Amino acid sequence: MRDIENRKDIENLVDNFYKLVIKDELIGSFFTKVVVLDWEKHIPVMYNFWETIVLGNITYKGNPMLKHISLSQKKAIKEEHFDRWLKLWESTLSQYFQGPKANEALNRAQQIAELMKFKIKHHAQSS
Secondary structure: OOOOOOHHHHHHHHHHHHHHHHHOOOOHHHHHHHOOOOHHHHHHHHHHHHHHHHHOOOOOOOOHHHHHHHHHHHOOOOHHHHHHHHHHHHHHHHHHOOOHHHHHHHHHHHHHHHHHHHHHHHHHHHO
16 A cells, blocks of 8 residues: 555545445534535635645635634534544544554644544634
8 A cells, every 4th residue: 555645645535535425424414514515616625725735736715713713613523523523533443544644644633633622612602
């Protein structure tokens, strides 16, 4: 098995991850009912986000924190939701990739989840 090396690898990772997410009983509704995403717009943004995070190619510009705080106001994003997201991310990563970049993708996802949990909880308490 090889490591994440390029944009095509990122696209493969993101596509396969979202195939799991959409079907997931716990978190799928966030993507299909709470917010009905325009996948043709959303998926390229996710490619850019993870390409920036994992490969260091600055293709993403935006603030995912604000979007997730807003989403959590529609339907509370709880710790178990982040845990499931991470489990699906790790499962997808380990199925297709291994190596330093794959490890970086997992580490960064864990950091992002922890930061989002903290910020969403803090925002809910201060509202």
